[in-house]
Each structure stands twice: as structure tokens, then as C-alpha cells.
Amino acid sequence: MSRTATKICGLTTPDMLEAAIQARADHVGFNFFPPSPRYLAPRDAAALAERAEARISRVGLFVDADDAAITEAVAAGRLDAIQLHGQETPERAAQVRARFGVPVWKVISVASAADVARADAYATAADLILFDAKTPKGTLPGGMGLAFDWTLVANWKGPLAWGLAGGLNPTNVAEAVARTGAPLVDTASGVESAPGVKDADLIAAFCRAARTV
Numbered sequence: 001m002s003r004t005a006t007k008i009c010g011l012t013t014p015d016m017l018e019a020a021i022q023a024r025a026d027h028v029g030f031n032f033f034p035p036s037p038r039y040l041a042p043r044d045a046a047a048l049a050e051r052a053e054a055r056i057s058r059v060g061l062f063v064d065a066d067d068a069a070i071t072e073a074v075a076a077g078r079l080d081a082i083q084l085h086g087q088e089t090p091e092r093a094a095q096v097r098a099r100f101g102v103p104v105w106k107v108i109s110v111a112s113a114a115d116v117a118r119a120d121a122y123a124t125a126a127d128l129i130l131f132d133a134k135t136p137k138g139t140l141p142g143g144m145g146l147a148f149d150w151t152l153v154a155n156w157k158g159p160l161a162w163g164l165a166g167g168l169n170p171t172n173v174a175e176a177v178a179r180t181g182a183p184l185v186d187t188a189s190g191v192e193s194a195p196g197v198k199d200a201d202l203i204a205a206f207c208r209a210a211r212t213v
Ligand SMILES: O=C(O)c1ccccc1N[C@@H]1O[C@H](COP(=O)(O)O)[C@@H](O)[C@H]1O
Pocket: 009, 010, 029, 031, 033, 036, 037, 038, 061, 063, 085, 132, 140, 141, 142, 143, 144, 145, 146, 165, 166, 167, 168, 186, 187, 188, 189, 190
């Protein structure tokens, strides 16, 4: 069995970046969704990207963003992948991948088996499916610390690489990996002491726990 990959999402400071690198996370997420408490302005992403250099992969998170916003962020954050966390259709995902030339991670918000089945439509439009919990109407589409029923994606055999997000933290991530077989796990609020404030010890504990399975 190969090692579970980890992504720490919503970093905004050099200290947070160094904590993720020290913890041997595989990816960091830069959040380009302005309403989020983890929002990172493109000019700040540029400084973090310069510091990260080739030490860690950078994934840019967008919610129904237009091309101009993605263009600015891809250049500033030197992004290795684009995470589409909104209502982007397969056509839009394919367009983003073609236009920006980096892998696209499409998030599928899950509350039922029918939601999981929606992933198939992205077979040729995206590179990875990230299953996250569906959040209540009128709230952020992610980063809320909400988990969904993991049995819905256990040992998912879809047409794409995949990962698990939603309410993951150092305490439950090993169980989540054991129960789902997720090759990648992603967390935002689960490694924070307050919304948007990452905790280095929690990041280390999360990455360690994800790798114990
Ligand atoms: O983190 C955010 O603020 C956020 C805002 C809007 C869309 C997605 C967001 N984060 C992503 O959601 C998952 C799950 O978050 P959590 O671990 O439950 O807090 C996170 O991994 C990010 O990819």
C-alpha cells in the first residue's frame, strides 16, 4: 500500500508554510476565495511561493472564479494544480485545464450516493476528484470542519485519482484513511487554533497520523 498523500489548505504566513514543509505534507493550499478567513491575496501568494520554491506542491483553491482571477493567482502562486471548489461544470473544468496547463482538482460536495456519482462526469475534464462534505446553504462551500458519511466513498473505484476532505483532523484522519482507502487527505480547519490560524503541532500530528495507516 502506498503512502497517503496530505494537503494542508489555507496557509497564509511563512510560519504556516514552514510547518507544512517540516511535517512533510505533500501539498499546501492557497485559498483565493475572498470570503474565506483563509483568503490569500495574490501578492501574498507570490511571497509564499518564492519561499516554497520546489520544496512543496502548491494548489490554488477557487470558487467559481473567472479567468482573470485565476490568471493572476496562477502566476503569483506558481501553482502546481488548480482546485475548483464551486459549481464548476465538467466543461468549465476542462476549459480551465486547457487554458492554464496545470492539473485540475474538482471538488464534489457529498451528502448522498447521488452526489458521489456526479464525479464520473469529470472523467476527462479533471485530474483528481476531491470529495468534501456538502455545507449548509448560505455558508462557505468548504473549510467548515464538517465531515460526511465516509462509507459513501469507501474504496471508491472511479475513473480518476481522488482524495478525501471535510472535517478531517489529527484525531480522525487515520480512521478516515483506514475506512475509505483515500490516497490523499486534505484539511483546513482541523489543524487550526482559530479560523485561519494554523497550528504547527496540529499540522505535524495530522501528517503523522495520516501516514500511520
Ligand atoms: O478553507 C476554506 O475557507 C474554504 C473556503 C471555501 C471553499 C473551500 C475551503 N476549504 C476547503 O475545504 C476543505 C474542507 O475543509 P475542513 O477541513 O472541513 O475545514 C479543505 O480541505 C479545503 O480544501
